[in-house]
Amino acid sequence: MHSWGFQVDALDVARWQFGVTTVYHFLFVPLTIGLSVLVAILQTMWHRTGNERYLKLTKFYGKLFLINFAMGVVTGIVQEFQFGMNWSDYSRFVGDIFGAPLAIEALVAFFLESTFIGLWIFGWDRLPKRLHLAAIWAAAIGTNLSAYFILAANSFMQNPVGYRINPDTGRAELTDFVAVLTNKVALITFPHTLSGAFLVAGSLIVAVGLWHVIRNRGSADTDAYRFATKFGSWVVLVSSALVLFTGDIQGKIMTEVQPMKMAAAEGLYTTESPASFSVLTVGSLDGSREVFALKIPYLLSFLGTGDPNGTVQGINDLQAQYATQYGAGSYTPIIPVTYWSFRFMIGLGLAAAAIALIVLWTQRKGRTPSSRWLLRAGLVMPALPLLANSFGWIFTEMGRQPWIVFGEMLTRNGVSRSVSLTEVLTSFTAFTLIYATLAVIEFKLLVRYAKAGVPDLAPAPEPADTDDADRPLAFAY
């Protein structure tokens, strides 16, 4: 395939497909993780207080949650199949270790999530109130648990532990499953990912609530929207603090286990002690040397090591070291990608927190915000941490390159040998088209249901009135 002026092979397309489908899948995951818990909290508040505004908010945000949930479920199946379809040599190499968390994720977490979400959606009139509340909590726990297992699997790729390489087969074999589950990368990535997810979910709650507070002044439900806006803002503030806290620890662990990734995050070409933090660096086109840089002295040393004078290794030194250790070749990720994705991740997350602070300030002591600018800021707010999540994953996965399993297997060696360029191009094109179509549909539905506002509550249905076989269902597809 020389027609594009450069060579495209199945490997390139498989990589693009993994990137596109994974980032796309993770547009829905943070909302599922965060909203499942936040909706469960709202329903619990209704259960405890009997105040109907919490019930209205539960149903309202519950609808938005479910519109998003469906997309997360169906795009998730692709992820499991994709390892075998496009990355079969990777699957052979790590299957002994990597398959276990995936299977456990399905058995322990996905069953819990999907069974109880069905009970919750359809169970409003079939289950006693308390059991119905338990259903949303069970689904939320399942969702959050699933994140742990998949992150443990991913952490093995970042920092392989609890294994040995079988000299006869050349495959990785599990020696210590507890070590895999308690990988320090997994232990810190889990809270970091979860708080990032709550940042998105909180932002969505704020955006929708604020829109109604400003645009639907005097509505009978203003009280509920005001509450939602404040509730969401606090979720954003607390989770952004947790994102920073866990991200800081994660940075130190990464400096230790994947120093190249952190050097690439900073565009730090030569080893420095103390190292300064680059706020903005412009490198030469081939990325091998910097042209202009704005720096804060000592900060990188402090972030990476906890000591303002600590030594932070540079890209060029690490490259030389890896070439000696693993053989000739490039062990440097694409620096502009890691550098900018790292900054976008942090910047966009902080921007959401800043908007949340302003939202809270404008509602202090019973005030009602009315600014058009605030309305606009509120509307873009959910996109900010959502993109921050995407950039975080782009950073962490691209920063690991050229490795698929750090130090053990190169990405190019993991691809399926029996899959042709035509096949993987077909697959990549099909997923891109169906995903793009569904993205438009999903977004329009979310907007439609967000604008519709909280529901009018029908007269509370009598629970489990089994005599009346003709009674309409409380919910039906």
Added chain:
Amino acid sequence: MELTTVWFLLVAVLFTGYFILEGFDFGVGMLLPVLGRDDRERRVLINTIGPVWDGNEVWLITAGGAMFAAFPEWYATLFSGFYLPLLLILLALIARGVAFEYRHKRPEATWKRRWDQAIFWGSAVPAVLWGVAFANILRGVPLSADHEYAGGLLDLLNPYALLGGVTTLGLFLTHGAVFIALKTSGDIRQRAGALAVKLGVATAVVAVAFLAWTLTIRSSAAAVVLAVGAALALLGGLAAARVRREGWAFAGTAVAIALAVATLFAALFPNVLPSTLDAAGTLTASNAASTPYTLKIMTWVAVVFTPIVLAYQGWTYWVFRKRIGVQNIPQH
């Protein structure tokens, strides 16, 4: 029993569970345009599986995960080798899953019609392709000595595999019709019951031919017994459907699907993916397996959690046991 055998059985059980449960989901989806004459009736049909389809689909994710964890070579060769059929299955499952959730979100007839098409094709495509895939697993595919798939798409579309596809299509249609008769009330119930018998008779002919052909390719005493059992269960289910004993009819088609899948696995054992080229390429339950340590851990996890999952999933079916009819469908 060796752990590799235990996991061969577990993978078989997971796929069996998947085909029983999503089998009727697929059947309901395919019968949507046939039994649902207007929007209200179509909603009745969709709502018979509404609360459970997602949980049913997790059986597939678990089966895939179990295959990956216990038999990485099997998972890797199969998924990369059966590339385009699996791609189509994935696209179908995506469209179908979203359709259930989005169909009722807007009132326009066009909107609903499009999602109905997504549900129909999203059910029909996997119903056929799963049969094609499993028939090929049994028949064997061209594998090189290092277990790489060496065939093309056309190798998968052989007459035996296509008959396998027609068999699962027929089984899932019948199973779905029986399920609808069991879960609905009124007119739909009657029509579904009558349709189940017609579909079942045609399916029985195809299924018996397919199972007989299977046993000529690969066989064992257990496989023969299971195949006969599958045929008897299907006939028993049909007899029950004829006299409108819907519970027994459903048990019959469910057992028939279970025994048909079991026949394939029993005939296959100890192979998991035979090679039609180099015998060295054949994947077996031992040369495709993970290490004993991984299998041991996974066995413990399965022993502890499978009963829990079965308990709460079974309870869900109990919670939603009531029949539904057009009178139960709310306006919105």
